[in-house]
Amino acid sequence: MSQLVTPRRAAAALVTAALLVPLAACGSGDSKKDEGSGKSAGSATTDLTVLAASSLTDVFKKAGAVYEKEHQGTKVHFSFAGSQELAAQVKQGAPADALVTADTKTMDGLKADAGTPTVIAKNRLVIATGEGNPKKISGLKDLADSKLKVVLAASEVPVGRYGKQVLDAQKIKVKPVSQEPNVRAVLSKVELGEADAGLVYRTDAATAPKKVDAVDIPDAQNAVASYPAATLKTSKNAAAAAAFVKWLSTPEAQKILQGAGFQKP
Secondary structure, rough: OHHHHHHHHHHHHHHHHHHHHHHHHHHHHHHHHHHOOOOOOOHOOOOEEEEHHHHHHHHHHHHHHHHHOOOOOOEEEEEEOOHHHHHHHHHHOOOEEEOOOOOOHHOOOHHHHHHHHOEEEEEEEEEEEEEOOOOOOOOOOHHHHHOOEEEEOOOOHHHHHHHHHHHHHOOOOOOOOEOOOHHHHHHHHHHOOOHHHHHEEHHOOOOOOOEEEEEEEEHHHHEEEEEEEEOOOOOHHHHHHHHHHOOOHHHHHHHHHOOOEEOOO
């Protein structure tokens, strides 16, 4: 019996060995493919989360793409909202690496949470009207007309605070039909025809040239908005966050910002 079983076992072993050889080769090839696919531990991606004022939505998406191209291995994720909302998120411990607000007042209130800020850009207000300016609005004084549907940002929002500042300086009383949580919400109301006019940043009006017109406000009557950027002390990517904030002041980043209508810091 043993002499008959042994050859069979030997044959089975040979067959099994023959089958394992190509499988081993395939395994080796897959391993090499993984090594070249960028999935190894040595090629981990750094994810940066940047909280930014809503007025930076369009320009930061463009700037982020340029930054990622120049800094392989870094992925920038933006979260846009009114500066006051962003400040609340920071105070509540939201995981983020950097913050850019549309005013210095909001940033100054976060000294315990953020690093030393750097102003990266400035902006000014305009009056946004429907396309073609159907109500023939020529300046701030026209916003006092009770027949006009004017929308403003809430007073705790930077653009709302700037708006109140310019209107108060000219002793113009406006009764808005609504007060919005950020500048993009104000712009949207005008775009949709739900308001005849609204105070927004010049750069925001420029994002919708086919839907709104922008009535300039003379510099003497206007307010200058400053945009400070800073790293957040709770960041888990402190070096990468600092590099991004520093990059925002470089000639390349400034070219992108100014190309979108922002002024030099």
